[in-house]
Amino acid sequence: MSRDRRRRRHPAPQGSPTVAAPAPRVVVAGGGIAGLAAATGLAERGVAVELFERAPYLGGRVGGWTTTLPDGTRTGMSRGFHAFFRQYYNLRALLRRADPQLAGLLALPDYPLVDAHGRVDSFLGVPRTPPWNALAFVARSPTFAVRDVPRLNARAALSLLDVRVPDTYRELDDLDARTLLERIGFPPAARHLAFDVFSRSFFAHPQRLSAAELAVMFHLYFLGSAEGLLFDVPRAPFHLLWQPLAAYLRRSGATINEGTAVHRVEQGGTRRLRVHAGERVVDADAVVLALDVAGLREVVDASPGLGTGPWRELIAAQRTAPPFCVRRLWLDRGVGSGRPAFLAVGGQPPLDNISLLDRYDSDAAGWATRHGGSVVELHAYAATGPRERVESELLARLRAVYPETTRARVVADRVEWRADCPLFAPGTFRHRPGVLTPVDGLVLAGDCVRVDLPVALMERAATTGWQAANQLLARWGVAGHDLLSVPTSGRHTVLRGLAALLR
Template identity: 65%
Template sequence: MRDRKRVRFAAPAGAPRVPEPKRVAVVGGGIAGLTAATALAERGVTVELFEREPYWGGRVGGWTTKLPDGSTVGMSRGFHAFFRQYYNLRALLARADVELRPVTDYPLLDEHGHTDTFRGLPRTPPWNAFGFALRSSTFTLSGLRKVNMRAALSLVDVRVPESYEQLDTENAADFLARIRFPEAARHLAFDVFSRSFFASPQRLSAAELAVMFHLYFLGSAEGLLFDVPREPFHTLWTPVTDRLAALGARLHPATPVTAVEPGFAVHTADASYEVDGVVLALEIPALRELVAASPLGPPEWRDQIAAQETAPPFLVRRLWLDRPVRADRPPFLATGGLPPLDNISVLDRYDADAAAWAARSGGSVVELHAYAAADRETTGKELLARLHAIYPETQQATIVGDREEWRADCPLFAPGTYFRRPAVATPVPGLALAGDGVRADLPVALMERAATTGWLAANRLLAGWGTAGHPLTTVPVRGRFGPLRALARLR
């Protein structure tokens, strides 16, 4: 954590541990659930942690699969970047000594073959943005002259939640068109960000895009490079769950919760658990289903949960090839304007399991992502064609193993929905929500929003029992530059 302007929110005050025995059910074993469970268990709460899958980590979890050559290898739902401004997620990982390794660069490739990188850029805004623009062939002087600077000031005057009040009704595509960024620059500087939310710019809130740009670029001096786990995802969360067990938590993998009754009684297919509090840390489809099956909360809150939308499907295709890709290929390549491909990962460059397979076989492990995809079969074929065009050496490779993950369970941050998203606090005393689809009113996103809401959900329950919560850290909650903020408010 190098950014001296990062903001630390003090832990809510209270006793160091719960003054009398308390039991809480945390439903969902992804990042949000693991964080909430850790926060509660550290304060002496007995945690019952339920997860419907046989593995932990949710969308950042993994499992093993067997290839036709007899190899047992790791599989997951796709690549994830652990950015250095993910302070609250890293607080969870640090407790369990989970190791991350740096990715020194990730190029951005557009449809014209232009490549931009983040290697060697200054960390501190605005010099990082100036350096990127000056070095990039997509930000030409003539193009930059056309930019609507008054509209662009929204990107340097980000405030949460005020920016949502100003921009949430507009979609990201119209917002970027209003700013008049050059088209090629939009693909590289913004579309890549937009599609990280599993939605096209036409279906993403302009406010969400602005806050995301603040989090990763204009609001943070941590830089836009990131780290990745040394361990594959199917073992990544073991230190976290081992620590939870040592703190007295009871872990229930492969155990879906079927209903929650007020009071609280948590039901599974085989048992019921009487608890003092509940954290629902679920993906949007599972949250809708569980609330619909449970007599919890007033009708308006239940309707709010039922109305939450999911983003379009995404496809992850992982290939085990019989020969290596070229040595100069980066571990991670983002693409813009090359649908349906959004990125290519060469897993054996950083994943221990993939590296071991590549060393044994002499091959390589390559992963392709398509966000906001329309058709599974067509998308899979087009991804392979894009790989062959971008990395021609793969055309002659034999596919030793081929696995696909087609999912549609990420939250959709559509225009006009921010103030209709469910919050951590609920109208049911003792019940809290957590997850990346839950509103936090802080400049966080993706995995960091999941972790942040996990801490917040635990803090809310702990406060009700007079017990100290946990501190939070974020990037600055408003734009870093006072004169530019003042100028933006004169628009």
């Protein structure tokens, strides 16, 4: 349950509880979080929804599949760790459709960060409510001492303390995250440990990440929210996470087609839009394109009559972040019992995170129990250099951070490389496509889509999915779905007033 009484509710357009017969038909392209949210929002109001997902599983970048280990074990595999933060209100609302109590999620007790010198920042026991969370964190941090506070540039620091969405994007988006932190004067150790870890969670180096994104992220996870920086993780592998929601959608009348991609959309047909998906042609009253950057570009490029010239150029200009690597290892020995389930690593490239899956994932826990071993996942965000070198360096870093793994034999090894996350580079916010498009009946959703709310990553995908559904429901006079967010501006009147004076 939410602990933040200052969270913001964003009311949806009002209208009839369901659509009038005959129900409009909507095609949703993409079965990731955004597509699932859009499909759910529409199907719940009686819309005839048909969803197409090119992968053989749902969840998009948070989906999963199974793999066979050398011992014959079938087990879950995915693209890597995902943290379900408590301020991901709209994502959690989606999951609650099939799991009202969120019993499928498990709370992790801490989110420690370690640097190359072994200094550890921890959020265990840190108050959740701002500003006490920041004060307690600074008081306990080995990388950010109280004596460092007077050295900060107050004018620049207030950009983190007085975030206002979307104004912060207009003020800071042309600046990169590293330059902002240098202007503020954060101690190098604190900057590299905490903020570099944050920026790399966007799969980008700090110099390639918008300073506005960093400021909004700081607001979302820390000074703008009383939910805290701790999070939940799925108890079961990702290939099982979305099955209950898929069943819920089917009970709501939706049709789901996995392993079938939408590759072209045309205006016309027996309804408003004609969709080419696999070998099929489907006429629809509306279409939701809930695709990653490459998929969206491909569909628009293959649909020459779709949209205006400037809009098509906008879509073509979207870019993806650098590639990232996930290496999962099944080891014949356990990792130390005192090790956290998740560890963020700073200053030890290419390693960014170490996850001990057997501490929370049911598949991994079962394998580790049977074999007396452990299942470890290593992440390299924004990885550079030859892939073989990155993969070997990840293993070397693991053995340096957790020396007990040096003697462990690798029983099974799986490596996943991807390069499909949006790049939020400086100066790009005003050039991001929005939910609405120039094409009547066509809307967009996904974490690459602009939304003027303080959301990020999975929550941005879920929020835009609900927004896409709301836009279509409003055109049919049907009630939409309210959205929630952390406060859209700084929580404290004094800080806001001081920031206004210094601007």
